[in-house]
Amino acid sequence: MNYTLQPKTQQFLEQTQKMLIGGEWCEGKETFKTLNPANGEVLVDIPLASKSDVDDAVIAARKVFHEVWANFPPAQRSALLWKLSDLMERDKQILVELETLDNGKPLGKAEYDVTGAINHLRYYAGWATKIEGSTIPVNFPNTFAYTKREPLGVVGLIVPWNFPLMIAMWKLAPALACGNTVLLKPAEQTPLTALYLGKLIQEADFPAGVVNILTGPGSPTGEAITMHTDIDKVSFTGSTAVGRKIMEAAAKSNLKKVSLELGGKSPNVVFADADMENVMAGVHWSSFYNTGQECTLGSRLYVQQPIYEQVVENLSKSAEQLSIGAGLSNPDLGPMISEAQMNRVMEYMRLGKEEGAELITGGKRCEGDLANGYFLSPTIFTHQNNNLRIVKEEIFGPVVAVSSFKSIEDVIEKANDTEYGLAAAVWTKDIQKAFKYVNAVQAGTVWVNGYDYFDAAVPFGGYKASGMGKEMGKSAIELYTQEKSVWIGGLG
Ligand code: NAP
Ligand code: MG
Numbered sequence: 169m170n171y172t173l174q175p176k177t178q179q180f181l182e183q184t185q186k187m188l189i190g191g192e193w194c195e196g197k198e199t200f201k202t203l204n205p206a207n208g209e210v211l212v213d214i215p216l217a218s219k220s221d222v223d224d225a226v227i228a229a230r231k232v233f234h235e236v237w238a239n240f241p242p243a244q245r246s247a248l249l250w251k252l253s254d255l256m257e258r259d260k261q262i263l264v265e266l267e268t269l270d271n272g273k274p275l276g277k278a279e280y281d282v283t284g285a286i287n288h289l290r291y292y293a294g295w296a297t298k299i300e301g302s303t304i305p306v307n308f309p310n311t312f313a314y315t316k317r318e319p320l321g322v323v324g325l326i327v328p329w330n331f332p333l334m335i336a337m338w339k340l341a342p343a344l345a346c347g348n349t350v351l352l353k354p355a356e357q358t359p360l361t362a363l364y365l366g367k368l369i370q371e372a373d374f375p376a377g378v379v380n381i382l383t384g385p386g387s388p389t390g391e392a393i394t395m396h397t398d399i400d401k402v403s404f405t406g407s408t409a410v411g412r413k414i415m416e417a418a419a420k421s422n423l424k425k426v427s428l429e430l431g432g433k434s435p436n437v438v439f440a441d442a443d444m445e446n447v448m449a450g451v452h453w454s455s456f457y458n459t460g461q462e463c464t465l466g467s468r469l470y471v472q473q474p475i476y477e478q479v480v481e482n483l484s485k486s487a488e489q490l491s492i493g494a495g496l497s498n499p500d501l502g503p504m505i506s507e508a509q510m511n512r513v514m515e516y517m518r519l520g521k522e523e524g525a526e527l528i529t530g531g532k533r534c535e536g537d538l539a540n541g542y543f544l545s546p547t548i549f550t551h552q553n554n555n556l557r558i559v560k561e562e563i564f565g566p567v568v569a570v571s572s573f574k575s576i577e578d579v580i581e582k583a584n585d586t587e588y589g590l591a592a593a594v595w596t597k598d599i600q601k602a603f604k605y606v607n608a609v610q611a612g613t614v615w616v617n618g619y620d621y622f623d624a625a626v627p628f629g630g631y632k633a634s635g636m637g638k639e640m641g642k643s644a645i646e647l648y649t650q651e652k653s654v655w656i657g658g659l660g
Pocket of ligand 1: 414
């Protein structure tokens with residue numbers, strides 16, 4: 169692998185890493201290490217934010233919220249967000265490299281994520297000047313009623329490791345556009361792009377304390393945020409299990425508002441009349457994108473009987489052709505994020521066999537040159553039992569469970585037989601069938617003849633145990649503001 173890092177990336181990695189609290193770069197009393205999952209080597213030491221660091225950040229965020237940010241003219245908020253997006257564009261390759269090193273993902277996929285983050289920021293920079301209320305006709309004489317949308321105050325943003333910068337931006341951009349101040353906690357496995365973003369936020373000249381970046385694990389850092397009584401809202405993306413803890417913490421502390429983007433087990437349904445070329449290109453990526461570490465992964469593939477054998481065979485061939493390697497060599501698939509996550513997925517691979525699913529390809533850790541990293545081969549199981557654990561539980565690895573179906577009624581029942589409801593897809597040339605599925609499937613996003621389209625303008629979020637509240641589009645403006653109803657009397 170001959171890739172040479174940008175000098176600025178190298179420099180950043182050689183610096184002592186500090187977290188951003190109240191506009192100051194601070195060391196932690198303790199530190200933890202972030203690793204390169206391609207080889208298990210330590211990249212850098214990262215400060216571990218304690219409860220008292222979180223307290224300091226909240227004090228700073230509250231002060232600047234009251235004194236400066238809540239009344240900052242919208243056009244100036246917008247200009248700052250645009251300035252930040254331009255700095256991200258300038259340093260795009262550094263962000264790409266840091267994401268690849270820390271998370272393991274291929275450079276090309278990291279670039280896609282960073283571009284997505286920049287676009288997202290620009291979309292909400294535009295919203296900062298367009299957050300409106302309404303006037304409402306009412307039945308009292310001589311009165312006037314209107315609504316206005318106000319920021320919530322101090323908001324905690326807790327993000328996972330699978331799309332570190334992009335998901336941070338799904339939250340940060342609308343939160344700031346709406347006039348909130350924030351504490352951002354990246355996942356402990358992937359803090360680097362958030363810390364680099366902190367440097368750009370300072371360079372853009374945001375008022376000190378508007379954005380605080382607290383690095384550290386779920387406990388104590390995440391818990392200190394969710395339990396804090398002076399944080400007005402927590403916006404969380406991560407597992408359903410931790411999502412439950414976040415709600416519990418909100419209930420036990422100050423009933424802070426909560427929005428949750430959680431796990432998924434998305435049904436991907438292929439009818440026999442679908443365009444086969446289109447299907448194969450789509451299903452290939454929907455089954456293994458980001459090495460399966462994706463909340464919307466099409467991890468349950470249902471194929472109509474007449475073409476079932478053919479799809480399984482084609483998918484298995486294409487899975488075996490995917491290149492696997494360190495992100496810096498820009499393969500199709502990078503490593504799993506950590507040894508723990510790799511072992512968890514391997515346990516599901518073992519379980520699938522034990523439960524009687526048929527292993528078509530994959531099912532093992534990669535060896536040879538890849539033995540030092542956390543690499544798994546793309547894995548296909550076939551089965552005819554929706555109750556298997558590999559079919560019911562989110563695996564979060566490159567594992568797809570494929571089964572056949574007869575009729576649309578049959579497959580709708582199977583698709584909805586899950587606690588999750590994040591996303592779903594259907595492949596068919598028949599518009600009637602497509603609409604029937606779209607209307608019946610219990611999922612927050614449905615793709616027809618495509619997969620994983622995302623755009624800052626289109627709301628995204630889960631039904632059922634996949635979440636609460638929709639991010640993106642106008643929906644995120646509702647997530648980061650509260651509506652005030654105002655009555656004015658005595659006008660007669
Ligand atoms: P996770 O273990 O739930 O962690 C997510 C974040 O929460 C991390 O920053 C984590 O910190 C923090 N955290 C852990 N315990 C906490 C606690 N008790 N209080 C407060 N914060 C706590 O999820 P993950 O393993 O990083 O990510 C994978 C999961 O995310 C999958 O289930 C996936 O489906 C879901 N996901 C959902 C979406 C979506 O949009 N719906 C998008 C991406 C991922 P540390 O890890 O640093 O300890
Ligand atoms: Mg890492």
